[in-house]
Amino acid sequence: MSESYLAATVGKPGLNIAIFLVFVLITLVIVFWVGRSNRTAADYYAAGRAFTGTQNGVAISGDYLSAASFLGIAGAIATVGYDGFLYSIGFLVAWLVALLLVAELLRNTGKFTMGDVLSFRMRQRPVRAAAAVSTLVVSFFYLLAQMAGAGGLISLLLGVEDNKSTFFDGQSLVIAVVGVLMVVYVLVGGMKGTTWVQIIKATLLLVGAAVMTAWVLGKYGFNLSYLLGDAVKHSPSGEKILGPGLQYGKTAVSKIDFVSLGLALVLGTAGLPHILMRFYTVPNAKEARRSVVWAIWLIGIFYLFTLVLGYGAAALVGPETIAKAPGGANSAAPLLAYQLGGEILLGLVSAIAFATILAVVAGLTITASASFAHDVYASMLKRGNTAPDSEVRVARRTALVIGLVAIVGGILANGQNVAFLVALAFAVAASANLPTLLYSLFWKRFNTTGALYSIYGGLGVSVVLIIFSPAVSGSATSMIKSANFHWFPLSNPGLVSIPLSFLLGVVGTLVGRRERGAETGYAEMEVRSLTGLGAERADVVAARH
Numbered sequence: 001m002s003e004s005y006l007a008a009t010v011g012k013p014g015l016n017i018a019i020f021l022v023f024v025l026i027t028l029v030i031v032f033w034v035g036r037s038n039r040t041a042a043d044y045y046a047a048g049r050a051f052t053g054t055q056n057g058v059a060i061s062g063d064y065l066s067a068a069s070f071l072g073i074a075g076a077i078a079t080v081g082y083d084g085f086l087y088s089i090g091f092l093v094a095w096l097v098a099l100l101l102v103a104e105l106l107r108n109t110g111k112f113t114m115g116d117v118l119s120f121r122m123r124q125r126p127v128r129a130a131a132a133v134s135t136l137v138v139s140f141f142y143l144l145a146q147m148a149g150a151g152g153l154i155s156l157l158l159g160v161e162d163n164k165s166t167f168f169d170g171q172s173l174v175i176a177v178v179g180v181l182m183v184v185y186v187l188v189g190g191m192k193g194t195t196w197v198q199i200i201k202a203t204l205l206l207v208g209a210a211v212m213t214a215w216v217l218g219k220y221g222f223n224l225s226y227l228l229g230d231a232v233k234h235s236p237s238g239e240k241i242l243g244p245g246l247q248y249g250k251t252a253v254s255k256i257d258f259v260s261l262g263l264a265l266v267l268g269t270a271g272l273p274h275i276l277m278r279f280y281t282v283p284n285a286k287e288a289r290r291s292v293v294w295a296i297w298l299i300g301i302f303y304l305f306t307l308v309l310g311y312g313a314a315a316l317v318g319p320e321t322i323a324k325a326p327g328g329a330n331s332a333a334p335l336l337a338y339q340l341g342g343e344i345l346l347g348l349v350s351a352i353a354f355a356t357i358l359a360v361v362a363g364l365t366i367t368a369s370a371s372f373a374h375d376v377y378a379s380m381l382k383r384g385n386t387a388p389d390s391e392v393r394v395a396r397r398t399a400l401v402i403g404l405v406a407i408v409g410g411i412l413a414n415g416q417n418v419a420f421l422v423a424l425a426f427a428v429a430a431s432a433n434l435p436t437l438l439y440s441l442f443w444k445r446f447n448t449t450g451a452l453y454s455i456y457g458g459l460g461v462s463v464v465l466i467i468f469s470p471a472v473s474g475s476a477t478s479m480i481k482s483a484n485f486h487w488f489p490l491s492n493p494g495l496v497s498i499p500l501s502f503l504l505g506v507v508g509t510l511v512g513r514r515e516r517g518a519e520t521g522y523a524e525m526e527v528r529s530l531t532g533l534g535a536e537r538a539d540v541v542a543a544r545h
Helices: 003-007 013-035 041-049 053-064 067-080 082-109 114-118 124-157 170-219 224-234 238-242 252-271 273-281 285-316 319-324 328-381 388-413 419-442 448-467 494-511 516-531
Strands: none
Touching: 013 170, 013 328, 041 170, 041 273, 041 328, 041 388, 053 170, 053 273, 053 285, 053 328, 067 082, 067 285, 067 319, 067 328, 082 114, 082 252, 082 273, 082 285, 082 419, 082 516, 114 124, 114 273, 114 328, 114 419, 124 170, 124 273, 124 328, 124 388, 124 419, 124 448, 170 224, 170 273, 170 285, 170 328, 170 388, 224 238, 224 285, 252 273, 252 419, 252 494, 273 285, 273 328, 273 419, 285 319, 285 328, 319 328, 328 388, 419 448, 419 494, 419 516, 448 494
């Protein structure tokens, strides 16, 4: 590919926009159609618990496979090879933790949000407040990364430049459009509409990745060895692209940093609020377990596709060409699509990329709005004395506010390095949410003080360490390149914040007074979580509290 090719817009922006609009129109029709049946809080928050395990598994894969998975991992493999594929492994292994420790127990114990599980046998108001704060922080930073990523895609796919001199430019307009669409999906469709958008998006993503994978392998006679050999030939790193250490093995700190990142990825997934909320959309724990099995298969197959797509981009496009493209490593998959199928395939891939962003931000928005309405408004402010209709109205208003904040935040973060935002989301989820969930489910002595220590401590430590890490300042890839105030050597705090959060949970429990209600409630919680007796059913819409 020539330098002039890189300078120009890839493909035809009009075609890319047209294909994307077709997807938007189809999904809007579906959202309006299914949204007509939203009559109760259970319908709005949990889709009436009416989805099968298979449907929910496809939706979970749609929720989990974000733009970072589709564009980021393929680009990482194309540029740093084996080290990039380790992201895929970390993301996939994380689902075993979700399957074995969280999915079934969470579905049996909770109702709509993570706060339901944590407050099951503890003092409701402080624990729900902490759960809501953690949920909103994780969701916001995950949401911010997706919104800012939408702006980054525009420069390559649609030819809209980022004007640094003004707050609102072409890319900002696209970020605003994404924000408005996600709010429409959530307001009109609720969890039902969002789930169907995620199912459609997951199907498109898997089919698109499968077609590109077969196309790449077909060019090499379906011989993976030939493909890897060609990738080695076109990579400046040569054979090093096939082995570990190209990115994370250069120094002792980088090796520790990779362990820290891997720990956050593996443990963070089981604490991501928008993933946990998906377990409530099925009628029982058996279907929750089945949905995770389906998600593991679909996500695992997709990550195998990324291996071929990444090395295919290295072989057919070239790491140097990818690095010079407007979107950097994130341009690997679109550039590969253009190399394989020209403007048509690029248009389809660009539509899938935007569909990916839309589906994920919709899931994040409904999770954050549900947490505020259910945990803060209904359970704390109204002390459970509120009609489901008024709770849903508050959730919808909250979604509007979240959409506005996400648009403004995405515009402000556009053009910045947003990798630290995703790292923060996983670090907070792994540090604050997972230890508290596991202690609540498996430790009888665990009390309210321990939960507050674990959530607020894990949240505070992970945020502080990331602020003072190389992810924010002090390196060429930092968000603030002109400053250097970092003193924490690791880019991801997981290796420190996760064990510390588990420790804080123990310390808080021992320091706090014994709660007889929490200990006696543990027996009921244990029976309910393991057997499903008393769990919320598809036909149960009344609030338990």
